[in-house]
Amino acid sequence: MPNGLAVQIIYRNQRAQGEVRLSDAWRVKPSDTLLAELRAAFGESAVEIAY
Numbered sequence: 001m002p003n004g005l006a007v008q009i010i011y012r013n014q015r016a017q018g019e020v021r022l023s024d025a026w027r028v029k030p031s032d033t034l035l036a037e038l039r040a041a042f043g044e045s046a047v048e049i050a051y
Helices: 032-042
Strands: 008-012 017-021
Touching: none
Parallel strands: none
Antiparallel strands: 008 017
């Protein structure tokens, strides 16, 4: 089994939406630092961890 969590990107706007699950090469280990950096880049409500 691969290490880390799978990354899934869900994109929505007024005209379209889509979901992409990234390959195992993009798996991440969750940390406070990672969450802070992602939220700084994409917005507080744009990043979440779901198990």
